[in-house]
Amino acid sequence: MRAVRVAPVLAEPRAGAEQVTQLLPGERVEVHQREGDWLRVTAPAQASAKDALGYPGWTPVADLAPDEESVVAIARTFLGTTYVWGGLTHDGVDCSGLVHASFRAVGVAVPRDASDQASACEPVTLGEERPGDLWFFAKDGRGTRVTHVGFVTDPATSTMLHAPDSGPRRYVVEEPLPDARRATLVSAGRF
Incomplete structure (x- = not known):
């Protein structure tokens, strides 16, 4: 999946949660879980000690699209x-x-x-x-x-x-x- 616009990555799957980073348009993410309108993702281009796969957090489903x-x-x-x-x-x-x-x-x-x-x-x-x-x-x-x-x-x-x-x-x-x-x-x- 890729971000289609600047997208927030939040600490929890809810509006108003702390923003921990952002995804840039076209940035690739790995999706690990879905909870309602939220996806738990890691951003491989954003190295982090929090997760070896990339920066972790939650982002709205509407801000992502399949690669193709x-x-x-x-x-x-x-x-x-x-x-x-x-x-x-x-x-x-x-x-x-x-x-x-x-x-x-x-x-x-x-x-x-x-x-x-x-x-x-x-x-x-x-x-x-x-x-x-x-x-x-x-x-x-x-x-x-x-x-x-x-x-x-x-x-x-x-x-x-x-x-x-x-x-x-x-x-x-x-x-x-x-x-x-x-x-x-x-x-x-x-x-």
């Missing part, structure tokens, strides 16, 4: 974030910055720009995408230069998570693939 779902879960924490050209944070992010920051949080190095991301990932045949794959778009719809990228979140309904750079919404959204965007879809890929 963690990149999209982290990207979803950006929902509503304003589109900012060149942005990489919750203060403002662009489309490729959303992809870069989400993968970076789980320790996967991907290029910064959409065109470089399209060149570096493993190609996926359109129609065979899985959640977490990427869709790439070109203004002319012919793929001469990729200018936009978004996460595939539900291939069956053509739903994507992205930071639109134009149109009525200039903030991170998860939405069915708009017709105007579908006309410019040129490829899919996987990291």
Whole structure:
């Protein structure tokens, strides 16, 4: 499991208990026990004399996601974030910055720009995408230069998570693939 946002690690499984450390977005944890909405975890990246496996404590279930779902879960924490050209944070992010920051949080190095991301990932045949794959778009719809990228979140309904750079919404959204965007879809890929 991985943290999908900055998450508290508490001494006991209850709100208001003493915070003993925090998990950073993408930080891996080992889960040892569940008690209601709380998980007893150890954080291997945080060495501690308290436990040879890593810093121990309790964290809310809602703040963690399975490894295979963690990149999209982290990207979803950006929902509503304003589109900012060149942005990489919750203060403002662009489309490729959303992809870069989400993968970076789980320790996967991907290029910064959409065109470089399209060149570096493993190609996926359109129609065979899985959640977490990427869709790439070109203004002319012919793929001469990729200018936009978004996460595939539900291939069956053509739903994507992205930071639109134009149109009525200039903030991170998860939405069915708009017709105007579908006309410019040129490829899919996987990291």
